[in-house]
Amino acid sequence: QLAPVSPDTASKVALPDAQTVTEVRHYTDRLFSFRCTRPASLRFRSGEFVMIGLMGDNGKPLLRAYSIASPSWDDELEFYSIKVQDGPLTSKLQHIAVGDQIILRPKPVGTLVHDALLPGKRLYFFSTGTGFAPFASLLRDPQTFEDYDEVIVTHTCRDVAELKYGAELIESIRSDEMLAELIGAENLGKLRYYPTTTREQSPKMGRITTLIESGELFSDLGVPPLSPETDRAMVCGSLAFNIDLKALLEKAGLREGANSEPAEFVVEKAFVGDGV
Ligand code: FAD
Ligand code: A2P
Known part of the structure; x- marks a missing residue:
């Protein structure tokens, strides 16, 4: 020790x-x-x-x-x-x-870096559980807002209490003077936060994969369905989550990128194993 x-x-x-x-x-x-x-x-x-x-x-x-x-x-x-x-x-x-x-x-x-994505208009961060962590970094990086017109961060957890770290981070970006100055006060309107829970009542319930398939995510946010022309995505959650989300992104025509070959989305495991 x-x-x-x-x-x-x-x-x-x-x-x-x-x-x-x-x-x-x-x-x-x-x-x-x-x-x-x-x-x-x-x-x-x-x-x-x-x-x-x-x-x-x-x-x-x-x-x-x-x-x-x-x-x-x-x-x-x-x-x-x-x-x-x-x-x-x-x-x-x-x-x-x-x-x-x-x-x-x-x-x-790591692969969840701006360099691994081709330029686009709208950037999605899809996360579950501690998969929010890399996005807590990217959401405080001015480049995230300089490179995109809109930044949509989804975080899905079982319970409301598990959303707290992410919710506080979003709130600090919106209210913290230094962050607002760094990111650009005019850029803060680009940030859309979409938290959901699956096992405890909250304003928005459901797996994000289900909400994508039903189109509810897009109608809630007033944005068009996923398109390789405009949309870029970073995904971080359990292996099962990553596999399911990757399939949805590929179905929409987005291709997986890497540092060596940028494309429309990137994926990284939040942990190895089945979860606890
Ligand atoms: P381990 O023996 O490593 O894990 C035991 C079991 O616990 C795993 O089999 C799995 O079922 C479960 N588990 C492990 N990590 C998690 C988790 N994060 N969420 C849910 N279930 C889990 N962990 C973090 O807490 N924060 C991070 O930012 C983070 N980033 C990671 C990035 C990458 C690329 C990878 C591969 C893993 C990351 N992890 C992260 C997981 C981390 O490496 C460890 O697995 C974790 O700290 C638990 O370590 P441990 O030795 O206590 O248990
Ligand atoms: P659910 O409660 O329906 O399993 P975990 O704590 O097990 O890592 O899960 C974190 C969140 O991710 C939970 O809300 C869980 O929903 C959701 N989730 C787990 N697996 C998937 C998946 N394959 N697709 C979409 N969401 C998932």
Whole structure:
């Protein structure tokens, strides 16, 4: 276990790739977010992920992939995390406090980046659960609003409480003066937020895939159905979600892109496995 240190002593600790936790917020018994110091050398593109973790009981780092939820201009890093009660990493990570250290390998990678999409008019971010994390980064990146006329972010969770991190982020973008200035106050009208729940009553219920198939998503937002001419999409959720959404996007004529070959949509897993 890494020894807890106060933020001002962090720079004196000689552990490789250690960063100091600066803020922790708990949302539900399954979800929390935290912020930590950022290595001076770390450059990343909004939407990418890195390996983070803690020192394991065997003295070796226990690392997992995590989307960086903060934008690339931020001095600190933010992560949005699941708590898996018997998960090797998150059974411990959920107990971190301000001043503790985490390990962060500064090698960002990922497909949910602007470079992997061809220019378009409307950008969709489709997410479930912690799949919102990369979009929390991209939604605070001015390029997202400079490149598109409209940015539609959908987030589907089982319960209302699981939407809170995303709802607060959207609210902070709309009300935070510095963010409004960075993104451009005139750009804020481009941001459309479409939260849905599937297992608890809320203003909008249903899987986003069902709402796409029925056309309800488009009529609710007053936008035309998906088209490869105008629409671009980034998808991040469970494997089953990604597969179903990809099929709908391909049915609408959009093609999957990559860093090496930009196209109309990109997909990344929010986690490996069946979910908890
Ligand atoms: P693990 O042994 O890794 O997982 C145990 C089981 O828990 C999994 O089989 C799965 O069924 C379930 N599970 C794991 N992660 C999640 C999750 N996020 N949501 C729902 N169920 C899950 N996790 C995050 O919390 N935030 C992120 O931003 C994030 N980004 C990722 C990006 C990529 C590219 C990938 C591949 C994974 C990402 N993950 C993220 C998942 C993360 O790597 C770990 O799986 C997670 O932290 C749990 O670690 P663990 O060791 O406790 O349990
Ligand atoms: P549902 O409650 O109908 O399963 P999870 O917590 O299991 O990762 O799911 C997060 C959200 O994603 C839930 O609201 C869940 O709906 C939804 N979801 C899970 N799988 C799919 C899928 N294949 N297509 C669309 N939505 C999905």
